[in-house]
Amino acid sequence: MNLEQEIQTIKDRNRNVEMDKAWETSAVRRFFIAVVTYVIAFVWLLMIHDTTPFLKAFVPAAGYILSTLSLPVLKKWWLTKNQKHA
Numbered sequence: 324m325n326l327e328q329e330i331q332t333i334k335d336r337n338r339n340v341e342m343d344k345a346w347e348t349s350a351v352r353r354f355f356i357a358v359v360t361y362v363i364a365f366v367w368l369l370m371i372h373d374t375t376p377f378l379k380a381f382v383p384a385a386g387y388i389l390s391t392l393s394l395p396v397l398k399k400w401w402l403t404k405n406q407k408h409a
Contacts, residue, residue: 353391357384 346352361384368376 353388357388360384360387 361380364383365376365380368379373379
């Protein structure tokens, strides 16, 4: 493989890594997971004949959203703390 092909291979790999990272942090992905979480919780609550399943199904979905909102703050703290040890 010549140098130009190797460089192109590295650029393609980097582009794929960047796209994967963008997907992992995207609002679309977070929203989709929250909706799926709500639906699963809602169906489960219906199956066990719980009261107010529409309302109670929001608890795990809201918990997921809140946890994803806190992750950037935790990541920044962790990176700052661990860069000192590297």
